[in-house]
Amino acid sequence: MVERATENEDLITVQLNGSGRGWYSNWVNPGAAGPQNWETFHLDQVIPFVDTNLRTKADRANRAVAGHSMGGFGAFHYAEHRPELFSHVGSFLGGLDMRNSEVRAAVTTTLVNPASGIPTVNADAVFGSPIWPFDGIWNAQSPAHHVEKLRGMGVAL
Template identity: 70%
Template sequence: MESHVKRTAALTAVFAAASVLAAPVAAAETGPPPFTSGFGLTVTEQPAWVDETHRTFTLAVRSDQVPTPSTLPGQTPGQHVLMVTLPAGYDGAAAARYPVLYSLHGNADLPNTQRNLDITESSTRSAPLITVHPNGGRSWYSNWVNPGALGLQNWENFHLTQVIPLIDANLRTIPDRTGRAIAGHSMGGFGAVHYAEHRPDLFGYVGSFSGGLDLQNSEQRAVVAETALDPASGTPTTSVDAIFGPPIWPFDGIWNAQSPAQHVSALRGMGVALYIGNGGDLTVDPLHAVVESRARETNLVTAANLTAEGIPFTFADYGDGSTWAPGCTGKHNQQPCLQADMDHFVGLLMAALRHP
């Protein structure tokens, strides 16, 4: 009897071990690519997935060029979040290299919003393209001339001499202008054209989505000044002369020198695309209607200067949005308009940039 019990126990143990061996083993979850610090940036938070499909991750860095940015609710003082969307099937160990689109957000926005994630993942679902959303604060994507108590605010240096090489060093990019583009919305549209004009060696294509492009326009100057003073754009606030100096003649030389609309000759040989509505019905959502209609004036000046220079460009002047995208009514900050802008722009990039 005792030996029978022992044999039964032994057989039970064998079957249990066999069932464990036969059971399927869950695959280990693959994390996003780790990042190494460099180029004046210290990685303070390693990449972490923020979407279910594991295409988009965020990471955080500190910069010696913008050590103390103003912050919005949810942001960590002294830290910059970057959101990165990878192409489907990205493999850091494979030989394939991908073009990169740098996407610049507008005023009072964040790089890592759900809207930015949704627009980017939708427009790049079938595109072999890396998209990077860097933090832009209330920067106007410029090296400030009078930052005052905020301390060093060299945003152009941060993005062009730190973020770009950090991405190239840590991801499988095509690290030259044949595989690099830049675009942005509103303040980010200004920044995209501004950066492309300053560094045409870096970018093969530039896009502006409802950008305010003419700093010689008094209304556009008022927008920049409001950004500097408004706590809704970040705290602490700053002064109207912090970014470009005094906005009045004869002290406004930097405003004039940094205005994208008047310096389009630097874009020669680059792909250029401008997207703008007219605000639609001004009695519906009047703030965003008026802002878009005023931004359109700065785009018309830019388009006229591009034409005068003989520089080819795409101009999607879509009016009230009725023929542009369902749900787009030509306002300044509408997701359907921005989704259509990005969808169209990604199509242009895939026809122009080098890619797998």
Template identity: 65%
Template sequence: MIRRLTAVAIAGVLGLPGAGAPATAASGPPVFTDGQGLTVVSQPAWVDGDERTFVFTVRTAQVPAYSVMEGQVSGEHTIMVTLPEGYDQAAATRYPVQYHLHGHPDRPNTVANQRMFEETTVGVPLITVAPNGSGRGWYTNWLYPPASLGPQNWETFHLDQVIPFVDANLRTIARRDGRAISGHSMGGFGAFHYAEHRPELFGYVGAFSGGLDLLSQEQRAAVLASTQLPGSGTPTVPVESIFGPPIWPFDGGWNRESPAQHVASLRGMGVAMYTGNGGDLTVNPVQAIIENRAWATTVVTRDHLLAAGIPHTFVDYGNGSGWAEGCTGKHAELPCLLADMDHFVNLLMATLTHP
């Protein structure tokens, strides 16, 4: 499970084609063309000399502005892509794609995310794409976005624009058996939410410590808190902006969009969930409690999958001691996430169509 990750640490760390033939600059990353409702603001640029991961920026009318964290420009959406080794030497080869959704409050182009994508795909013919979800986007089309921001159609942006845009500009296997979606924390919610809404798009879904049960009052409190925390982006937004009022009988949006209770559409898809229990709750208690509550929402989701007779993988690694070195079962711990991703990539490559 951790074999490829260990090797990297020691070292120091086909079916229907895609819609377009990407241009490639000499000794540079691919060059992208506007389309699918996206305008390219900045072309792909390598993040380092290894030339596997690049970032680019787009604009979209689906999310024309958003609450920004430090260093972000409202309305400009950074997307990070990790290519398989040798991508530029294999001009006729097409690859499966994993879309990975970041957590809250996070962004796609972090060093931690780059490590997650690169270290777990050494020698693996897989493209990974991480789109911007903002600090509090929650991977859904908001019910009541504030007028100051305009539409907050994150789901439409990602599923109807980013995915076909990637297929048009990279050499992908542009169909369900060549596409997966995963995410951690808020992104785990997003991954299940997207897979349930659009099962025709994905062959596999994975959640790493995802908040999957919006019927949980604790999970609702976490979402509501994210609307009010300046660290999740400014300006803050009204509490009902995303899913509507959280109180019965006005909480239909919360009930409707909760992944845990709507697993039926995942039938026939690969499903995997990973979570710790927080470990010692007296050590780093905030992250311990957050993980423990994510664990609870994952257990609820597992129970619904079992009741529906849907095969799935559920890795409950408890305090993390048997999962990965340095993992103590806390929320958003990089050693835990690296182990989650390493295991998940193995599942993908045993299932998705690939070279």
């Protein structure tokens, strides 16, 4: 679908995988899964690799990030954490309100459900405990509550 949508455009698209449960984040409590530093890998390794090996315009003005579902969360998460990298951000059906109990349930389900990958991990693996008053990381990572960092970017929902 992305290839068809962009076939007549002068651009390069890179589609990153959230690994079924990566949540485009550096996990705070990975347990036996070991370090899961998806944000660091994508932003500090993949982007420079692409810019080094493809004919990109390697600056903020010519870079966008977008995603669907978990990827929509990841797009906003990345754009808010590293606004110097992106001029446009898009989220299509992404769970952006990490303070919402339904979004938390969706996230934790991907962690404990074998359909997202085996072995499963604990519900607190990515963002720590989802239960108040121990949910500070969930709140801090909630894209819906940090939109001021997107000022000056093109935003698509």
